[in-house]
Amino acid sequence: MKVIFVKNAERISRKSRSGILVHFGENKYKEINIRDIEALFILGSKVLIESCAISLLSSFNIPVAIISKLGVSLLSTHMLTYYNDVRRAQYAMNDEERQKIMLEILLAKFRGFSNIIKYYGKDEPDIHYTEDLEKGNISLLLWEALNSKAYWEKVLGILPGDILDTLKARYGFEGRKPRAKDPFNKSISLLYALLYAMSLRALVASGLDPTEGLHHKTRYSTPLVFDYVEMYKPIAVHAVLKTFKSKSEKININKDGNLTKDSIEILAKEFFLIMRARIRNTRMTPYRAVYINTYRLARRIRGDEKVRYTFTYNPKKLILHDF
Structure with missing residues:
Protein backbone atom coordinates (compact mmCIF):
# COMPACT_ATOMS: atom_id res chain seq x y z
CA MET A 1 0.00 0.00 0.00
CA PRO A 63 -9.23 9.35 0.88
CA VAL A 64 -8.31 12.02 -1.66
CA ALA A 65 -6.53 15.17 -0.48
CA ILE A 66 -6.07 18.25 -2.66
CA ILE A 67 -3.21 20.48 -1.52
CA SER A 68 -3.36 23.96 -3.04
CA LYS A 69 -2.54 27.54 -2.12
CA LEU A 70 -5.86 27.73 -0.29
CA GLY A 71 -4.94 24.86 2.03
CA VAL A 72 -5.90 21.19 2.24
CA SER A 73 -9.24 19.82 1.01
CA LEU A 74 -10.33 16.28 1.87
CA LEU A 75 -12.83 14.28 -0.16
CA SER A 76 -14.61 12.17 2.43
CA THR A 77 -16.08 8.72 1.77
CA HIS A 78 -18.02 8.49 5.01
CA MET A 79 -21.34 7.89 3.26
CA LEU A 80 -20.23 4.34 2.48
CA THR A 81 -20.26 3.34 6.15
CA TYR A 82 -23.59 2.36 7.68
CA TYR A 83 -24.94 4.03 10.80
CA ASN A 84 -24.54 1.89 13.90
CA ASP A 85 -24.45 2.09 17.65
CA VAL A 86 -21.06 3.84 17.56
CA ARG A 87 -22.53 6.73 15.62
CA ARG A 88 -25.66 6.86 17.73
CA ALA A 89 -23.44 7.27 20.79
CA GLN A 90 -21.33 9.85 18.95
CA TYR A 91 -24.36 11.97 18.02
CA ALA A 92 -25.78 11.72 21.55
CA MET A 93 -22.71 13.14 23.31
CA ASN A 94 -23.22 16.40 25.17
CA ASP A 95 -20.74 19.30 25.15
CA GLU A 96 -19.21 18.29 28.48
CA GLU A 97 -18.44 14.77 27.24
CA ARG A 98 -16.96 16.10 24.00
CA GLN A 99 -14.71 18.54 25.85
CA LYS A 100 -13.53 15.86 28.28
CA ILE A 101 -12.44 13.55 25.45
CA MET A 102 -10.89 16.39 23.44
CA LEU A 103 -8.94 17.69 26.42
CA GLU A 104 -7.17 14.33 26.75
CA ILE A 105 -6.27 14.43 23.04
CA LEU A 106 -4.84 17.95 23.36
CA LEU A 107 -2.90 17.07 26.50
CA ALA A 108 -1.38 14.13 24.59
CA LYS A 109 -0.35 16.56 21.84
CA PHE A 110 1.36 18.91 24.28
CA ARG A 111 3.12 15.98 25.99
CA GLY A 112 4.38 14.93 22.56
CA PHE A 113 5.73 18.42 21.89
CA SER A 114 7.35 18.41 25.34
CA ASN A 115 9.11 15.15 24.50
CA ILE A 116 10.51 16.66 21.30
CA ILE A 117 11.69 19.78 23.13
CA LYS A 118 13.40 17.69 25.84
CA TYR A 119 14.88 15.40 23.17
CA TYR A 120 16.85 18.39 21.87
CA GLY A 121 17.94 19.46 25.35
CA LYS A 122 15.60 22.43 25.68
CA ASP A 123 13.38 23.39 28.61
CA GLU A 124 9.73 22.54 28.07
CA PRO A 125 7.03 25.11 28.84
CA ASP A 126 4.40 24.54 31.50
CA ILE A 127 0.77 24.04 30.59
CA HIS A 128 -1.11 27.12 31.79
CA TYR A 129 -4.71 28.26 32.31
CA THR A 130 -5.98 24.77 33.25
CA GLU A 131 -7.67 26.11 36.39
CA ASP A 132 -9.41 28.79 34.31
CA LEU A 133 -10.58 26.08 31.92
CA GLU A 134 -11.93 23.92 34.75
CA LYS A 135 -13.82 26.88 36.20
CA GLY A 136 -15.28 27.74 32.81
CA ASN A 137 -13.54 31.12 32.66
CA ILE A 138 -12.04 30.35 29.25
CA SER A 139 -13.05 28.04 26.43
CA LEU A 140 -11.14 24.94 25.39
CA LEU A 141 -10.40 26.69 22.09
CA LEU A 142 -8.72 29.63 23.86
CA TRP A 143 -6.91 27.30 26.29
CA GLU A 144 -5.45 25.39 23.34
CA ALA A 145 -4.44 28.56 21.48
CA LEU A 146 -2.64 30.07 24.49
CA ASN A 147 -0.68 26.91 25.22
CA SER A 148 0.05 26.23 21.53
CA LYS A 149 1.70 29.64 21.24
CA ALA A 150 4.05 28.83 24.14
CA TYR A 151 4.92 25.41 22.76
CA TRP A 152 5.55 26.66 19.23
CA GLU A 153 7.99 29.26 20.55
CA LYS A 154 10.00 26.46 22.15
CA VAL A 155 9.74 24.19 19.10
CA LEU A 156 11.02 26.89 16.76
CA GLY A 157 13.93 27.44 19.14
CA ILE A 158 15.18 23.99 18.11
CA LEU A 159 15.98 25.26 14.61
CA PRO A 160 19.52 26.65 14.18
CA GLY A 161 19.70 30.44 14.15
CA ASP A 162 21.07 30.65 10.61
CA ILE A 163 18.10 28.68 9.25
CA LEU A 164 15.64 30.93 11.06
CA ASP A 165 17.46 34.01 9.76
CA THR A 166 17.26 32.68 6.19
CA LEU A 167 13.54 31.94 6.50
CA LYS A 168 12.90 35.43 7.87
CA ALA A 169 15.01 37.17 5.23
CA ARG A 170 13.63 35.28 2.21
CA TYR A 171 10.03 34.66 3.21
CA GLY A 172 9.22 36.96 6.12
CA PHE A 173 8.89 33.93 8.39
CA GLU A 174 6.97 34.70 11.60
CA GLY A 175 6.39 31.26 13.07
CA ARG A 176 3.70 28.66 12.49
CA LYS A 177 1.05 29.99 10.12
CA PRO A 178 -0.85 27.35 8.09
CA ARG A 179 -1.16 29.43 4.91
CA ALA A 180 2.28 31.02 4.99
CA LYS A 181 4.36 30.64 1.82
CA ASP A 182 7.70 29.70 3.36
CA PRO A 183 9.09 26.15 3.00
CA PHE A 184 8.92 25.41 6.74
CA ASN A 185 5.18 26.07 7.03
CA LYS A 186 4.55 24.39 3.68
CA SER A 187 6.38 21.31 4.97
CA ILE A 188 4.34 21.20 8.18
CA SER A 189 1.09 21.52 6.23
CA LEU A 190 2.11 18.76 3.81
CA LEU A 191 2.79 16.25 6.57
CA TYR A 192 -0.35 17.27 8.44
CA ALA A 193 -2.24 16.45 5.23
CA LEU A 194 -0.75 12.95 5.28
CA LEU A 195 -2.02 12.51 8.82
CA TYR A 196 -5.46 13.83 7.85
CA ALA A 197 -5.80 11.30 5.03
CA MET A 198 -4.70 8.35 7.19
CA SER A 199 -6.97 9.39 10.04
CA LEU A 200 -9.99 9.88 7.79
CA ARG A 201 -9.75 6.32 6.55
CA ALA A 202 -9.15 4.95 10.05
CA LEU A 203 -12.09 6.83 11.59
CA VAL A 204 -14.48 5.65 8.89
CA ALA A 205 -13.31 2.06 9.36
CA SER A 206 -13.97 2.28 13.11
CA GLY A 207 -17.58 3.30 12.52
CA LEU A 208 -17.23 6.93 13.60
CA ASP A 209 -18.67 9.80 11.59
CA PRO A 210 -15.79 12.12 10.58
CA THR A 211 -18.23 14.99 9.98
CA GLU A 212 -19.29 15.03 13.65
CA GLY A 213 -16.48 16.73 15.56
CA LEU A 214 -15.56 17.07 19.21
CA HIS A 215 -13.78 20.42 19.08
CA HIS A 216 -13.40 21.75 15.54
CA LYS A 217 -16.51 23.29 14.03
CA THR A 218 -18.54 22.06 11.08
CA ARG A 219 -17.02 24.63 8.71
CA TYR A 220 -14.44 21.87 8.26
CA SER A 221 -15.79 19.08 6.06
CA THR A 222 -14.48 16.41 8.44
CA PRO A 223 -14.00 18.07 11.85
CA LEU A 224 -13.44 14.80 13.74
CA VAL A 225 -10.39 14.17 11.55
CA PHE A 226 -8.90 17.49 12.62
CA ASP A 227 -9.71 16.70 16.26
CA TYR A 228 -8.19 13.22 16.17
CA VAL A 229 -5.00 14.26 14.35
CA GLU A 230 -4.03 16.77 17.06
CA MET A 231 -2.19 14.15 19.14
CA TYR A 232 -0.19 12.95 16.11
CA LYS A 233 0.95 16.40 14.99
CA PRO A 234 4.24 16.18 16.96
CA ILE A 235 5.29 13.38 14.58
CA ALA A 236 4.93 15.65 11.56
CA VAL A 237 6.64 18.54 13.33
CA HIS A 238 9.57 16.35 14.38
CA ALA A 239 9.98 15.04 10.83
CA VAL A 240 10.17 18.62 9.55
CA LEU A 241 12.60 19.66 12.29
CA LYS A 242 14.89 16.73 11.50
CA THR A 243 14.79 17.54 7.80
CA PHE A 244 15.52 21.25 8.24
CA LYS A 245 18.32 20.62 10.72
CA SER A 246 20.11 18.29 8.28
CA LYS A 247 18.87 19.15 4.78
CA SER A 248 17.31 22.62 4.88
CA GLU A 249 19.02 23.60 1.62
CA LYS A 250 17.14 20.80 -0.18
CA ILE A 251 13.66 21.97 0.85
CA ASN A 252 12.61 24.52 -1.73
CA ILE A 253 9.60 26.26 -3.22
CA ASN A 254 8.99 26.22 -6.99
CA LYS A 255 7.76 29.10 -9.16
CA ASP A 256 4.14 28.12 -8.44
CA GLY A 257 4.65 28.59 -4.71
CA ASN A 258 4.56 24.87 -3.90
CA LEU A 259 7.18 22.52 -2.52
CA THR A 260 9.33 20.95 -5.22
CA LYS A 261 8.99 17.26 -6.01
CA ASP A 262 12.39 16.51 -4.47
CA SER A 263 11.40 18.38 -1.31
CA ILE A 264 8.21 16.34 -0.98
CA GLU A 265 10.10 13.08 -1.40
CA ILE A 266 12.63 14.02 1.29
CA LEU A 267 9.93 15.08 3.75
CA ALA A 268 7.74 12.04 3.08
CA LYS A 269 10.69 9.69 3.61
CA GLU A 270 11.52 11.27 6.98
CA PHE A 271 7.86 11.18 7.99
CA PHE A 272 7.34 7.51 7.15
CA LEU A 273 10.65 6.60 8.77
CA ILE A 274 9.08 7.76 12.04
CA MET A 275 5.61 6.38 11.33
CA ARG A 276 6.97 2.87 10.68
CA ALA A 277 9.42 2.84 13.59
CA ARG A 278 8.67 0.35 16.35
CA ILE A 279 8.02 1.81 19.78
CA ARG A 280 10.49 0.29 22.22
CA ASN A 281 9.23 -2.66 24.30
CA THR A 282 6.03 -2.89 22.25
CA ARG A 283 4.85 -4.25 18.91
CA MET A 284 3.29 -0.89 18.12
CA THR A 285 4.33 1.72 15.55
CA PRO A 286 2.91 5.26 15.25
CA TYR A 287 1.35 4.15 11.96
CA ARG A 288 -0.52 1.30 13.66
CA ALA A 289 -1.49 3.58 16.53
CA VAL A 290 -3.35 5.90 14.14
CA TYR A 291 -5.63 3.02 13.15
CA ILE A 292 -5.92 1.15 16.45
CA ASN A 293 -6.72 4.25 18.49
CA THR A 294 -9.76 5.08 16.34
CA TYR A 295 -11.35 1.84 17.57
CA ARG A 296 -10.38 2.74 21.12
CA LEU A 297 -11.85 6.21 20.65
CA ALA A 298 -15.07 4.59 19.44
CA ARG A 299 -15.14 2.48 22.62
CA ARG A 300 -14.61 5.60 24.72
CA ILE A 301 -17.46 7.37 22.96
CA ARG A 302 -19.68 4.36 23.63
CA GLY A 303 -19.02 4.77 27.34
CA ASP A 304 -15.85 2.80 28.19
CA GLU A 305 -14.04 5.35 30.37
CA LYS A 306 -11.15 2.96 31.14
CA VAL A 307 -9.96 2.53 27.55
CA ARG A 308 -6.80 4.41 26.59
CA TYR A 309 -7.42 6.13 23.26
CA THR A 310 -4.67 8.77 23.21
CA PHE A 311 -1.15 8.64 21.76
CA THR A 312 1.86 10.52 23.12
CA TYR A 313 4.81 10.83 20.77
CA ASN A 314 8.24 10.23 22.29
CA PRO A 315 11.25 10.13 19.92
CA LYS A 316 13.43 8.50 22.59
CA LYS A 317 11.27 5.37 22.48
CA LEU A 318 11.48 4.80 18.72
CA ILE A 319 13.57 2.11 17.06
CA LEU A 320 14.23 3.61 13.64
CA HIS A 321 14.92 1.56 10.52
CA ASP A 322 15.81 3.31 7.27
CA PHE A 323 14.04 2.18 4.10
Missing part, protein backbone atom coordinates in the same frame (compact mmCIF):
# COMPACT_ATOMS: atom_id res chain seq x y z
CA LYS A 2 1.32 3.43 -0.96
CA VAL A 3 0.53 7.09 -0.49
CA ILE A 4 0.37 8.43 -4.05
CA PHE A 5 1.36 12.02 -4.88
CA VAL A 6 0.10 13.48 -8.16
CA LYS A 7 1.81 16.58 -9.51
CA ASN A 8 1.88 18.27 -12.93
CA ALA A 9 -0.92 16.02 -14.19
CA GLU A 10 -3.75 17.10 -16.48
CA ARG A 11 -6.39 14.54 -15.61
CA ILE A 12 -7.21 11.48 -13.49
CA SER A 13 -9.52 8.87 -14.99
CA ARG A 14 -10.64 5.31 -14.31
CA LYS A 15 -9.05 2.56 -16.37
CA SER A 16 -11.16 -0.30 -15.07
CA ARG A 17 -12.75 -1.51 -11.85
CA SER A 18 -9.27 -2.07 -10.47
CA GLY A 19 -7.18 0.91 -11.51
CA ILE A 20 -6.89 4.60 -12.33
CA LEU A 21 -4.91 6.47 -14.97
CA VAL A 22 -2.98 9.66 -14.28
CA HIS A 23 -2.62 11.61 -17.54
CA PHE A 24 0.33 13.96 -18.07
CA GLY A 25 -0.34 14.93 -21.67
CA GLU A 26 -1.15 13.39 -25.01
CA ASN A 27 -0.39 9.64 -24.89
CA LYS A 28 1.49 10.05 -21.60
CA TYR A 29 -0.05 8.41 -18.56
CA LYS A 30 0.67 6.25 -15.53
CA GLU A 31 -1.52 3.34 -14.48
CA ILE A 32 -1.98 2.68 -10.74
CA ASN A 33 -3.70 -0.38 -9.30
CA ILE A 34 -6.41 0.65 -6.87
CA ARG A 35 -5.31 -1.91 -4.28
CA ASP A 36 -1.88 -0.28 -4.12
CA ILE A 37 -3.31 3.07 -3.01
CA GLU A 38 -3.71 3.98 0.63
CA ALA A 39 -4.32 7.68 -0.01
CA LEU A 40 -4.18 9.95 -3.06
CA PHE A 41 -2.65 13.43 -2.79
CA ILE A 42 -3.15 15.91 -5.62
CA LEU A 43 -0.75 18.85 -5.57
CA GLY A 44 -2.29 21.96 -7.10
CA SER A 45 -5.82 22.91 -8.13
CA LYS A 46 -5.72 22.43 -11.91
CA VAL A 47 -6.01 18.62 -12.15
CA LEU A 48 -9.32 17.37 -13.58
CA ILE A 49 -10.76 14.32 -11.80
CA GLU A 50 -13.37 12.32 -13.67
CA SER A 51 -16.43 11.34 -11.63
CA CYS A 52 -15.87 7.66 -12.43
CA ALA A 53 -12.42 7.89 -10.81
CA ILE A 54 -13.88 9.53 -7.70
CA SER A 55 -16.53 6.80 -7.51
CA LEU A 56 -13.92 4.06 -7.77
CA LEU A 57 -11.73 5.60 -5.07
CA SER A 58 -14.76 6.04 -2.82
CA SER A 59 -15.80 2.41 -3.23
CA PHE A 60 -12.46 1.40 -1.69
CA ASN A 61 -12.65 4.05 1.06
CA ILE A 62 -9.51 5.73 -0.31
Whole structure:
Protein backbone atom coordinates (compact mmCIF):
# COMPACT_ATOMS: atom_id res chain seq x y z
CA MET A 1 0.00 0.00 0.00
CA LYS A 2 1.32 3.43 -0.96
CA VAL A 3 0.53 7.09 -0.49
CA ILE A 4 0.37 8.43 -4.05
CA PHE A 5 1.36 12.02 -4.88
CA VAL A 6 0.10 13.48 -8.16
CA LYS A 7 1.81 16.58 -9.51
CA ASN A 8 1.88 18.27 -12.93
CA ALA A 9 -0.92 16.02 -14.19
CA GLU A 10 -3.75 17.10 -16.48
CA ARG A 11 -6.39 14.54 -15.61
CA ILE A 12 -7.21 11.48 -13.49
CA SER A 13 -9.52 8.87 -14.99
CA ARG A 14 -10.64 5.31 -14.31
CA LYS A 15 -9.05 2.56 -16.37
CA SER A 16 -11.16 -0.30 -15.07
CA ARG A 17 -12.75 -1.51 -11.85
CA SER A 18 -9.27 -2.07 -10.47
CA GLY A 19 -7.18 0.91 -11.51
CA ILE A 20 -6.89 4.60 -12.33
CA LEU A 21 -4.91 6.47 -14.97
CA VAL A 22 -2.98 9.66 -14.28
CA HIS A 23 -2.62 11.61 -17.54
CA PHE A 24 0.33 13.96 -18.07
CA GLY A 25 -0.34 14.93 -21.67
CA GLU A 26 -1.15 13.39 -25.01
CA ASN A 27 -0.39 9.64 -24.89
CA LYS A 28 1.49 10.05 -21.60
CA TYR A 29 -0.05 8.41 -18.56
CA LYS A 30 0.67 6.25 -15.53
CA GLU A 31 -1.52 3.34 -14.48
CA ILE A 32 -1.98 2.68 -10.74
CA ASN A 33 -3.70 -0.38 -9.30
CA ILE A 34 -6.41 0.65 -6.87
CA ARG A 35 -5.31 -1.91 -4.28
CA ASP A 36 -1.88 -0.28 -4.12
CA ILE A 37 -3.31 3.07 -3.01
CA GLU A 38 -3.71 3.98 0.63
CA ALA A 39 -4.32 7.68 -0.01
CA LEU A 40 -4.18 9.95 -3.06
CA PHE A 41 -2.65 13.43 -2.79
CA ILE A 42 -3.15 15.91 -5.62
CA LEU A 43 -0.75 18.85 -5.57
CA GLY A 44 -2.29 21.96 -7.10
CA SER A 45 -5.82 22.91 -8.13
CA LYS A 46 -5.72 22.43 -11.91
CA VAL A 47 -6.01 18.62 -12.15
CA LEU A 48 -9.32 17.37 -13.58
CA ILE A 49 -10.76 14.32 -11.80
CA GLU A 50 -13.37 12.32 -13.67
CA SER A 51 -16.43 11.34 -11.63
CA CYS A 52 -15.87 7.66 -12.43
CA ALA A 53 -12.42 7.89 -10.81
CA ILE A 54 -13.88 9.53 -7.70
CA SER A 55 -16.53 6.80 -7.51
CA LEU A 56 -13.92 4.06 -7.77
CA LEU A 57 -11.73 5.60 -5.07
CA SER A 58 -14.76 6.04 -2.82
CA SER A 59 -15.80 2.41 -3.23
CA PHE A 60 -12.46 1.40 -1.69
CA ASN A 61 -12.65 4.05 1.06
CA ILE A 62 -9.51 5.73 -0.31
CA PRO A 63 -9.23 9.35 0.88
CA VAL A 64 -8.31 12.02 -1.66
CA ALA A 65 -6.53 15.17 -0.48
CA ILE A 66 -6.07 18.25 -2.66
CA ILE A 67 -3.21 20.48 -1.52
CA SER A 68 -3.36 23.96 -3.04
CA LYS A 69 -2.54 27.54 -2.12
CA LEU A 70 -5.86 27.73 -0.29
CA GLY A 71 -4.94 24.86 2.03
CA VAL A 72 -5.90 21.19 2.24
CA SER A 73 -9.24 19.82 1.01
CA LEU A 74 -10.33 16.28 1.87
CA LEU A 75 -12.83 14.28 -0.16
CA SER A 76 -14.61 12.17 2.43
CA THR A 77 -16.08 8.72 1.77
CA HIS A 78 -18.02 8.49 5.01
CA MET A 79 -21.34 7.89 3.26
CA LEU A 80 -20.23 4.34 2.48
CA THR A 81 -20.26 3.34 6.15
CA TYR A 82 -23.59 2.36 7.68
CA TYR A 83 -24.94 4.03 10.80
CA ASN A 84 -24.54 1.89 13.90
CA ASP A 85 -24.45 2.09 17.65
CA VAL A 86 -21.06 3.84 17.56
CA ARG A 87 -22.53 6.73 15.62
CA ARG A 88 -25.66 6.86 17.73
CA ALA A 89 -23.44 7.27 20.79
CA GLN A 90 -21.33 9.85 18.95
CA TYR A 91 -24.36 11.97 18.02
CA ALA A 92 -25.78 11.72 21.55
CA MET A 93 -22.71 13.14 23.31
CA ASN A 94 -23.22 16.40 25.17
CA ASP A 95 -20.74 19.30 25.15
CA GLU A 96 -19.21 18.29 28.48
CA GLU A 97 -18.44 14.77 27.24
CA ARG A 98 -16.96 16.10 24.00
CA GLN A 99 -14.71 18.54 25.85
CA LYS A 100 -13.53 15.86 28.28
CA ILE A 101 -12.44 13.55 25.45
CA MET A 102 -10.89 16.39 23.44
CA LEU A 103 -8.94 17.69 26.42
CA GLU A 104 -7.17 14.33 26.75
CA ILE A 105 -6.27 14.43 23.04
CA LEU A 106 -4.84 17.95 23.36
CA LEU A 107 -2.90 17.07 26.50
CA ALA A 108 -1.38 14.13 24.59
CA LYS A 109 -0.35 16.56 21.84
CA PHE A 110 1.36 18.91 24.28
CA ARG A 111 3.12 15.98 25.99
CA GLY A 112 4.38 14.93 22.56
CA PHE A 113 5.73 18.42 21.89
CA SER A 114 7.35 18.41 25.34
CA ASN A 115 9.11 15.15 24.50
CA ILE A 116 10.51 16.66 21.30
CA ILE A 117 11.69 19.78 23.13
CA LYS A 118 13.40 17.69 25.84
CA TYR A 119 14.88 15.40 23.17
CA TYR A 120 16.85 18.39 21.87
CA GLY A 121 17.94 19.46 25.35
CA LYS A 122 15.60 22.43 25.68
CA ASP A 123 13.38 23.39 28.61
CA GLU A 124 9.73 22.54 28.07
CA PRO A 125 7.03 25.11 28.84
CA ASP A 126 4.40 24.54 31.50
CA ILE A 127 0.77 24.04 30.59
CA HIS A 128 -1.11 27.12 31.79
CA TYR A 129 -4.71 28.26 32.31
CA THR A 130 -5.98 24.77 33.25
CA GLU A 131 -7.67 26.11 36.39
CA ASP A 132 -9.41 28.79 34.31
CA LEU A 133 -10.58 26.08 31.92
CA GLU A 134 -11.93 23.92 34.75
CA LYS A 135 -13.82 26.88 36.20
CA GLY A 136 -15.28 27.74 32.81
CA ASN A 137 -13.54 31.12 32.66
CA ILE A 138 -12.04 30.35 29.25
CA SER A 139 -13.05 28.04 26.43
CA LEU A 140 -11.14 24.94 25.39
CA LEU A 141 -10.40 26.69 22.09
CA LEU A 142 -8.72 29.63 23.86
CA TRP A 143 -6.91 27.30 26.29
CA GLU A 144 -5.45 25.39 23.34
CA ALA A 145 -4.44 28.56 21.48
CA LEU A 146 -2.64 30.07 24.49
CA ASN A 147 -0.68 26.91 25.22
CA SER A 148 0.05 26.23 21.53
CA LYS A 149 1.70 29.64 21.24
CA ALA A 150 4.05 28.83 24.14
CA TYR A 151 4.92 25.41 22.76
CA TRP A 152 5.55 26.66 19.23
CA GLU A 153 7.99 29.26 20.55
CA LYS A 154 10.00 26.46 22.15
CA VAL A 155 9.74 24.19 19.10
CA LEU A 156 11.02 26.89 16.76
CA GLY A 157 13.93 27.44 19.14
CA ILE A 158 15.18 23.99 18.11
CA LEU A 159 15.98 25.26 14.61
CA PRO A 160 19.52 26.65 14.18
CA GLY A 161 19.70 30.44 14.15
CA ASP A 162 21.07 30.65 10.61
CA ILE A 163 18.10 28.68 9.25
CA LEU A 164 15.64 30.93 11.06
CA ASP A 165 17.46 34.01 9.76
CA THR A 166 17.26 32.68 6.19
CA LEU A 167 13.54 31.94 6.50
CA LYS A 168 12.90 35.43 7.87
CA ALA A 169 15.01 37.17 5.23
CA ARG A 170 13.63 35.28 2.21
CA TYR A 171 10.03 34.66 3.21
CA GLY A 172 9.22 36.96 6.12
CA PHE A 173 8.89 33.93 8.39
CA GLU A 174 6.97 34.70 11.60
CA GLY A 175 6.39 31.26 13.07
CA ARG A 176 3.70 28.66 12.49
CA LYS A 177 1.05 29.99 10.12
CA PRO A 178 -0.85 27.35 8.09
CA ARG A 179 -1.16 29.43 4.91
CA ALA A 180 2.28 31.02 4.99
CA LYS A 181 4.36 30.64 1.82
CA ASP A 182 7.70 29.70 3.36
CA PRO A 183 9.09 26.15 3.00
CA PHE A 184 8.92 25.41 6.74
CA ASN A 185 5.18 26.07 7.03
CA LYS A 186 4.55 24.39 3.68
CA SER A 187 6.38 21.31 4.97
CA ILE A 188 4.34 21.20 8.18
CA SER A 189 1.09 21.52 6.23
CA LEU A 190 2.11 18.76 3.81
CA LEU A 191 2.79 16.25 6.57
CA TYR A 192 -0.35 17.27 8.44
CA ALA A 193 -2.24 16.45 5.23
CA LEU A 194 -0.75 12.95 5.28
CA LEU A 195 -2.02 12.51 8.82
CA TYR A 196 -5.46 13.83 7.85
CA ALA A 197 -5.80 11.30 5.03
CA MET A 198 -4.70 8.35 7.19
CA SER A 199 -6.97 9.39 10.04
CA LEU A 200 -9.99 9.88 7.79
CA ARG A 201 -9.75 6.32 6.55
CA ALA A 202 -9.15 4.95 10.05
CA LEU A 203 -12.09 6.83 11.59
CA VAL A 204 -14.48 5.65 8.89
CA ALA A 205 -13.31 2.06 9.36
CA SER A 206 -13.97 2.28 13.11
CA GLY A 207 -17.58 3.30 12.52
CA LEU A 208 -17.23 6.93 13.60
CA ASP A 209 -18.67 9.80 11.59
CA PRO A 210 -15.79 12.12 10.58
CA THR A 211 -18.23 14.99 9.98
CA GLU A 212 -19.29 15.03 13.65
CA GLY A 213 -16.48 16.73 15.56
CA LEU A 214 -15.56 17.07 19.21
CA HIS A 215 -13.78 20.42 19.08
CA HIS A 216 -13.40 21.75 15.54
CA LYS A 217 -16.51 23.29 14.03
CA THR A 218 -18.54 22.06 11.08
CA ARG A 219 -17.02 24.63 8.71
CA TYR A 220 -14.44 21.87 8.26
CA SER A 221 -15.79 19.08 6.06
CA THR A 222 -14.48 16.41 8.44
CA PRO A 223 -14.00 18.07 11.85
CA LEU A 224 -13.44 14.80 13.74
CA VAL A 225 -10.39 14.17 11.55
CA PHE A 226 -8.90 17.49 12.62
CA ASP A 227 -9.71 16.70 16.26
CA TYR A 228 -8.19 13.22 16.17
CA VAL A 229 -5.00 14.26 14.35
CA GLU A 230 -4.03 16.77 17.06
CA MET A 231 -2.19 14.15 19.14
CA TYR A 232 -0.19 12.95 16.11
CA LYS A 233 0.95 16.40 14.99
CA PRO A 234 4.24 16.18 16.96
CA ILE A 235 5.29 13.38 14.58
CA ALA A 236 4.93 15.65 11.56
CA VAL A 237 6.64 18.54 13.33
CA HIS A 238 9.57 16.35 14.38
CA ALA A 239 9.98 15.04 10.83
CA VAL A 240 10.17 18.62 9.55
CA LEU A 241 12.60 19.66 12.29
CA LYS A 242 14.89 16.73 11.50
CA THR A 243 14.79 17.54 7.80
CA PHE A 244 15.52 21.25 8.24
CA LYS A 245 18.32 20.62 10.72
CA SER A 246 20.11 18.29 8.28
CA LYS A 247 18.87 19.15 4.78
CA SER A 248 17.31 22.62 4.88
CA GLU A 249 19.02 23.60 1.62
CA LYS A 250 17.14 20.80 -0.18
CA ILE A 251 13.66 21.97 0.85
CA ASN A 252 12.61 24.52 -1.73
CA ILE A 253 9.60 26.26 -3.22
CA ASN A 254 8.99 26.22 -6.99
CA LYS A 255 7.76 29.10 -9.16
CA ASP A 256 4.14 28.12 -8.44
CA GLY A 257 4.65 28.59 -4.71
CA ASN A 258 4.56 24.87 -3.90
CA LEU A 259 7.18 22.52 -2.52
CA THR A 260 9.33 20.95 -5.22
CA LYS A 261 8.99 17.26 -6.01
CA ASP A 262 12.39 16.51 -4.47
CA SER A 263 11.40 18.38 -1.31
CA ILE A 264 8.21 16.34 -0.98
CA GLU A 265 10.10 13.08 -1.40
CA ILE A 266 12.63 14.02 1.29
CA LEU A 267 9.93 15.08 3.75
CA ALA A 268 7.74 12.04 3.08
CA LYS A 269 10.69 9.69 3.61
CA GLU A 270 11.52 11.27 6.98
CA PHE A 271 7.86 11.18 7.99
CA PHE A 272 7.34 7.51 7.15
CA LEU A 273 10.65 6.60 8.77
CA ILE A 274 9.08 7.76 12.04
CA MET A 275 5.61 6.38 11.33
CA ARG A 276 6.97 2.87 10.68
CA ALA A 277 9.42 2.84 13.59
CA ARG A 278 8.67 0.35 16.35
CA ILE A 279 8.02 1.81 19.78
CA ARG A 280 10.49 0.29 22.22
CA ASN A 281 9.23 -2.66 24.30
CA THR A 282 6.03 -2.89 22.25
CA ARG A 283 4.85 -4.25 18.91
CA MET A 284 3.29 -0.89 18.12
CA THR A 285 4.33 1.72 15.55
CA PRO A 286 2.91 5.26 15.25
CA TYR A 287 1.35 4.15 11.96
CA ARG A 288 -0.52 1.30 13.66
CA ALA A 289 -1.49 3.58 16.53
CA VAL A 290 -3.35 5.90 14.14
CA TYR A 291 -5.63 3.02 13.15
CA ILE A 292 -5.92 1.15 16.45
CA ASN A 293 -6.72 4.25 18.49
CA THR A 294 -9.76 5.08 16.34
CA TYR A 295 -11.35 1.84 17.57
CA ARG A 296 -10.38 2.74 21.12
CA LEU A 297 -11.85 6.21 20.65
CA ALA A 298 -15.07 4.59 19.44
CA ARG A 299 -15.14 2.48 22.62
CA ARG A 300 -14.61 5.60 24.72
CA ILE A 301 -17.46 7.37 22.96
CA ARG A 302 -19.68 4.36 23.63
CA GLY A 303 -19.02 4.77 27.34
CA ASP A 304 -15.85 2.80 28.19
CA GLU A 305 -14.04 5.35 30.37
CA LYS A 306 -11.15 2.96 31.14
CA VAL A 307 -9.96 2.53 27.55
CA ARG A 308 -6.80 4.41 26.59
CA TYR A 309 -7.42 6.13 23.26
CA THR A 310 -4.67 8.77 23.21
CA PHE A 311 -1.15 8.64 21.76
CA THR A 312 1.86 10.52 23.12
CA TYR A 313 4.81 10.83 20.77
CA ASN A 314 8.24 10.23 22.29
CA PRO A 315 11.25 10.13 19.92
CA LYS A 316 13.43 8.50 22.59
CA LYS A 317 11.27 5.37 22.48
CA LEU A 318 11.48 4.80 18.72
CA ILE A 319 13.57 2.11 17.06
CA LEU A 320 14.23 3.61 13.64
CA HIS A 321 14.92 1.56 10.52
CA ASP A 322 15.81 3.31 7.27
CA PHE A 323 14.04 2.18 4.10
